[in-house]
Amino acid sequence: MRLSGALKFLRAAALGGAALAALxxxxxxxxxxxFGDPAKCGDNCPLVVSATGDIGAxxxxxxxxxxxxxxxxxxxxxxxxxxxxxxxxxxxxxxxRMFRKTGVLAVVARVAPAPPGRxxxxxxxxxxxxxxxxxxxxGAKKRVVPVDAIVGIHRxxxxxxxRDLDTGDSAGKRTFGTGDFVxxxxxxxxxxxxxxELIYSAEKVAPDKIHIVTPQELRKWRLGSQKF
Numbered sequence: 001m002r003l004s005g006a007l008k009f010l011r012a013a014a015l016g017g018a019a020l021a022a023l024x025x026x027x028x029x030x031x032x033x034x035f036g037d038p039a040k041c042g043d044n045c046p047l048v049v050s051a052t053g054d055i056g057a058x059x060x061x062x063x064x065x066x067x068x069x070x071x072x073x074x075x076x077x078x079x080x081x082x083x084x085x086x087x088x089x090x091x092x093x094x095x096x097r098m099f100r101k102t103g104v105l106a107v108v109a110r111v112a113p114a115p116p117g118r119x120x121x122x123x124x125x126x127x128x129x130x131x132x133x134x135x136x137x138x139g140a141k142k143r144v145v146p147v148d149a150i151v152g153i154h155r156x157x158x159x160x161x162x163r164d165l166d167t168g169d170s171a172g173k174r175t176f177g178t179g180d181f182v183x184x185x186x187x188x189x190x191x192x193x194x195x196x197e198l199i200y201s202a203e204k205v206a207p208d209k210i211h212i213v214t215p216q217e218l219r220k221w222r223l224g225s226q227k228f
Contacts, residue, residue, distance in 0.1 A: 027054040028084065030066040032076060033111050048079040050111050055087030055136055060094040067102065078103050080140070081123070083110035086131025089156050089181075093188050096139020100192065106140030107228075108149035128152065130210060134202075134223070135185070138192040143224030145213075151223070152210035153202035156185070195221040 029052055036045035049066070070076050080099065086092075099106060110127040125148035129137050134153055137143055145151050182203055186196040198221040205211045218224055 027056055028059045028062065028087070029053050030063060032070065032073075033081075035079075035111070044075065046077045046079075047073065047075045048077055048081060048111075051080050051082045051084070052110060053084060055084055055092045055095060055132060057088060057091055059087070059091050060098055063095060063098055067098075079105045079107065081107050081109040081111055081127075082129055082133065082137060083108070083127040084129055084133040084136070086133045089132045089135060089185065092132040092135040093139075093185070095136040096188075096192065099136065099139040100141060104140045105142045105144070106137055107144045107146070108137065108151060108224075109146060126150075132156070134198075135188070138189055138194045138223070144228055145218055145224045145226055147215075147226055151213040151218070153198065153213060154205040154210050155203050155207045156182075194223055197221055198223060 029050075031050050032047040033050050034045040035048045038045060047070075051063075108127050108129045109123050112124050123146075127146075127148075128150040129145075130150075130152040131154060134151060137151070182199065186199040189199050190196050198217075201211070201217075201221075213221075213223065215226060218226065
């Protein structure tokens with residue numbers, strides 16, 4: 001499956017989201033890595049997308065630009081290996097919507113790019129998709145969480161800090177999602193074919209803790225499969 005199928009939808013999604021500006025700066029990096037059996041594909045192995053880092057305000061736009069830059073490359077496939085500690089909830093939903101429009105197969109995985117001339121990248125164990133990353137993952141047309149990958153959920157929140165200019169003391173404030181926003185998130189999950197129960201379960205987990213989604217929950221909540 002190539003990236004070229006849904007650019008007009010991506011353009012509207014990337015340029016129309018006013019909520020993007022309200023979130024922190026992006027840190028997620030997108031890059032193409034070769035993947036496949038070099039004995040079969042040689043220098044023409046398919047290219048998949050490696051997405052690593054925090055999901056911030058600019059991330060959906062960065063993904064949009066990344067697709068534009070690579071859409072005409074026949075080797076690129078709509079496969080995203082995602083490895084992220086989380087980020088902004090609204091930005092993650094916007095990224096998830098883009099994943100859906102491009103028909104992305106998302107795999108919770110990280111890759112070790114091979115040196116030039118040494119063949120394709122290798123998947124390495126220990127990938128994670130925590131917190132708001134799960135909302136981006138939901139958007140993929142197909143979602144795979146291999147047995148050596150970890151998906152974790154907890155209550156949505158954001159922290160702000162201020163400093164007293166006279167004393168130098170700093171103070172923090174934690175804000176949680178309102179009931180209305182939880183409902184928006186639950187509706188989004190449902191629209192992506194994921195059970196709303198995942199959202200309600202996440203909201204019961206303290207923000208400083210992570211609940212690791214079990215294989216049984218993965219199936220029950222329709223979040224994904226452990227097999228391709």
